[in-house]
Amino acid sequence: MLGMLASNAINSNGNDIEAMVEMLLNRMTLEEKVRLSYAQSKFSSPGVPRLGVPEVYTSDGPHGVRMEINWNNWDHAGWTNDSCTAFPALTCLAATWQPELASLYGRMVGEEARYRNKTVLLGPGVNLYRTPLNGRNFEYMGEDPYLASRMCVPYIQGLQSNGVACCVKHYALNEQEIFRNHVDVRVSDRAMYELYLRPFHAAVTEGGAWSIMGSYNQYLNQHATHNARLINDILKNEWGFDGAVITDWGAAHNTNEAIFNGLDLEMGSFTDGLSTEASINSYDDYYLGRAYLEKCRKGEVPDSIINDKARRMLRLILRTGMATNRGFGVMNSPEHVAAARQIAQEGIVLLKNNGILPLVPKDKMKILVVGENATRSLCAGGGSSELKPRDEVSPLRGIKERFGDRCIVEYAKGYESGRAMFGEVDVLPQALYDSLRNEAVEKAKNADYVIYVGGLNKNHTQDCEGGDREHYQLPFSQDRLITELLTANSNTVLVIVSGNAYDMPWLDKAPALVQSWYLGSEAGHALADIISGDVCPSGKLPFSFACQLADYPAHKMGAVGYPGVSPDKLPQPFGGEEGKPMSSAGLLKAAVEGWKGINFCNEPGNGSMKNETEIYGEDILLGYRWFDYFKTKVRFPFGFGLSYTTFNYSKPAIDGRTVSVLVSNCGKVAGQEVVQFYVGDDKSSVIRPVKELKHFEKVALQPGETKQISYTIDDEDLKYFDEEKHEWVAEHGTFTVYVGASAADIRGKVKYKY
Structure with missing residues (x-):
């Protein structure tokens, strides 16, 4: 009877889901609650069979649904009916600068995941482009947090409209693959909030993401997948995230931290996440397995934490596998193939x-x-x-x-x-x-x-x-x-x-x-x-395409900026106080002065566990922000791209808070132009970028056609993150709005007094 109730009573109404979560929770044993929090195979975790709650089935990845992997090892299962539509990598999607295509992309890949009966699709990836050497940059959406935010939100909404949860990755500060399992990232709060957390914040607060994947690396000497500050303080308390935090495969390292620092589902432990097999009984040996259960039985874990983890997993299942409006999904349809082609064309x-x-x-x-x-x-x-x-x-x-x-x-x-x-x-x-x-x-x-x-x-x-x-x-x-x-x-x-x-x-x-x-x-x-x-x-x-590798600030700093050095080789003032974020003002002052007098170490650590610390010394000046500020020539700037036609921009005008510009197709063929709006603070009490992307619009124009493109300034567009106050601040004064075809091709400017 209860199983029928659980199967039939769920719809898209959040109140109904919460009521069902509490009903199920009240009927579960301690063992059933704990068992929700760790894997049962390489890509699945259990539900509650006694109560009719189904399993969670995850799948890579953001560009298409991966072929089936064996239940208990990493080999391909050899199915003949698991071929997919391969969509362009997310770097290509970002290059379209077209949120409508991101929505289409998410909806199409979600239909394929639903057809394959997947509960969670592991993506999209929204880490930022800090170095061109990062092996996974192709999976992400570029160097600008605003662009990544505007593209990931519709992707998530399109995907989850199929009753398949996104798992936004890799949270957080995972901007490289070398030493990825342990490198300890040090970054100022200001840079973290203004840059690296912004796409994740948009994914949660605007996209309504149902799950987040914790990354492999460390932050402030604690692994990100069970990091008290990243998960408890920021993700769950500040942002109000009500979904499940899932490890990257093999990213958990400590039972106590996993219990108390917000981790909800552990996957892939005691393997390298890629090749090592696990015996069928070894899943109970996970950090959130038997060790967690024993602590619960001894009364060492409050009911509030036990129930919170179970609630989040139940909520994930009720939103996906038990949702009555989930649909049936589609695989390799002509519409999917057409969508893949259009996204590739426009990227x-x-x-x-x-x-x-x-x-x-x-x-x-x-x-x-x-x-x-x-x-x-x-x-x-x-x-x-x-x-x-x-x-x-x-x-x-x-x-x-x-x-x-x-x-x-x-x-x-x-x-x-x-x-x-x-x-x-x-x-x-x-x-x-x-x-x-x-x-x-x-x-x-x-x-x-x-x-x-x-x-x-x-x-x-x-x-x-x-x-x-x-x-x-x-x-x-x-x-x-x-x-x-x-x-x-x-x-x-x-x-x-x-x-x-x-x-x-x-x-x-x-x-x-x-x-x-x-x-x-x-x-x-x-x-x-x-x-x-x-x-x-x-x-x-x-x-941005820099002229040479050394032009990227991560590489200007030597090994301390990438890929990391042994802690005893950290130069001052970059060492920071143990366990505390670094000061943005101190980092920026050093960067602006060219890191003078700092004895950089050019030799990376030896790759042993917990033996590398990396400093994001460029602070808030990531990508084009750095090249703008230091007037560094690049080979091709952020936002650049040619056409087979030409576009003319009128002089922009401002009316109140609304900036408008006329864009005309002056060529002989139809084309699309991405009109980009950047905002800069003319005079600030803190160092700020010359300009930052705040709005863009892709407009289609026939030969000889003209359209007006407008952007209305929001107070949020004027703010920076104040570390001392721990809040976003806009200072009164004059701001410049730059209208351009790229970060380096500015066609006009207007002033706005705040």
């Missing part, structure tokens, strides 16, 4: 074009496609983001389908990267590189056009979980290959696939450069749509 960024693009096909025109990424599956590898798409259209296939009826399309591999192995690099002989390069260059001499498709991939030390890139250059001798191709054929279009910025020693000679991302199932079609001009490019960069 591709045209970085350079001397007029060679769009490429107009002519009879018997000879096109040579070069590069491993033209044929390689870019859904495989990368760690937990791996996918098994039903159909992955390669760039070579897409180009052949678009140009092959009139043109002769040939292919040369050009370079080889080896197998996608997690945690290992497949080293290939130089003779192989030489042979493949020479073959491609010789063929290029006889082609009318060359389309090069290279870049990074999802091998270890590329765009891959569990390890960072080793350098800023393109791997596999590609810089030499690209240089020789440009010499052999001046009509060479470069398409670089990556989730990160990279060095470009050949840029001046390149007639065209297209920034592609991991585009998913429809990669080849979307890329051909852009190259051919069937679709006008409209993507904008979600992060």
